[in-house]
Amino acid sequence: MAQETTQQATPPAAPARTLLLLILPALAVGIGASLLFLGVSEAAEAFQDVLWQNLPDALGVGRYSVFWMMVMLTATGVAVGLVVWKVPGHAGPDPATVGLDAPVLPLGVLPGLLLATALMLAGGPSLGPENPIIAVNVGLTFWLGRRFLPRLPGGLWVMLAEAATIGALFDTPVAAALVISEALAGRKLEGHLWDHVFAPLAAAAAGALTITLVAHPTFDLDLPAFGKPGWGDTLAAIVVASVAAVLGMAAVYAFPYVHGAFSRLKHPMLALPAGGLVLGLLGALGGHLTLFKGLDEVAELARDPEGWSAGEFATMSVVKLAALLVAASCGFRGGRIFPAVFVGAALGLCAHALVPGVHPTVGVAAGVLGMLLAITRQGWVSLFTAAALVASPAILALLCIASLPAWLLVTGRPQMQLREDGTPIR
Secondary structure, X not given: OHHHHHHHHOOOOOOHHHHHHHHHHHHHHHHHHHHHHHHXXXXXXXXXXXXXXXXXXXXXXXXXXXXXXXXXXXXXXXXXXXXXXXXXXXXOOOHHHOOOOOOOOOHHHHHHHHHHHHHXXXXXXXXXXXXXXXXXXXXXXXHHHHHHOOOOOHHHHXXXXXXXXHHHXXXXXXXXXXXXXXXXXXXXXXXXXXXXXXXXXXXXXXXXXXXXXXXXXXXXXXXXXXXOOOHHHHHHXXXXXXXXXXXXXXXXXXXXXXXXXXXXXXXXXXXXXXXXXXXXXXXXXXOHHHOOOOHHHHHHHHHOOOOOOHHHHHHXXXXXXXXXXXXXXXXXXOEOHHHHHHHHHHHHHHHHHHOOOOOXXXXXXXXXXXHHHHHHOOHHHHHHHHHHHHOOOOHHHHHHHHHHHHHHHHOOOOOOOEOOXXXXXX
16 A cells, blocks of 8 residues: 555656657757857957957057946946947846846847847946846757747747856756756656756757857866865865855845946936936946956956955955946946856855965865855856866865855845846845
């Protein structure tokens, strides 16, 4: 009787033939999504070189002088404001209301969103490409999937596009599998969890492999090697992650107020240039490393952990977080993960500068973990990203321990995402 009850409670597995039929669509989505992400990134980087190297050199202006930062960030606000105002679809919904789980946008919205994202990435605001690129890939994949394979459920196309883009963004399918598993955890599923993850994992693997073969990216910051962890390392990880979570939550609590202040300007041609001007002022305060999405800049910090004082690291942390808050509030299209990585890494290096006994690898990983937990509320993404940056298996146990108090500080509290009425999601 007990055996019969156990068998009834075990969900039926999907037939292998059903899963096999999903492999080709998943691979196609993975390759297509990664190529679109790569194309936007390459175009934005080329334009960034023009704006921040060729143009100031031709004009005889310092590339990262206060004047040029003010001009470029304000001009970026004007350019993105024009796209949001005039281009059909207005570059999609208010980015403050959108997370990684992107809505399916109409096809006509996607060109404007891509243009606004590329301009933002090139111009210097402190946001990453993840949210808008996921939204574009979801919209495009959903439209193509419903057109050419209408028998497959629409939700599957959304999941494939999200997984493929996350795999491409993080250069590994593991991140996508963790995110999809976390998203599915709250749903009532028929069949085994792995059956539902099978096709998204294939899409993520195709996306990650395409990026690896074409662009050869790396997340490893090549920080000093970290050996066997000790009690001091455990304490340092707990303290740094908790401090980072508290600092991140300060920005989260400020988010609806800053967003409301820009919303009162009531027009993208006012809000975005004003936001660009504020970002220029912040760039002048924090230096050029606090501009852009932050991955290249955090690699520069990691190349010389002793190259800045504790005060300089602290200033960069606070300025970058403020820049992330302003850019996400005034209407720039972009994501929050990559700039949050910079904030957490700078905070971890600040801890090392203050207390040399804090290993820089432990400080960076714990700082990134706590900051991402506060900003994204994505536990697996936070753990994975923090571990990937330092490429040290020994750090995983410390991060798991440090995540516990940091999570207690952020769970149940407002998130850095707003409802349509401007109130924060919890």
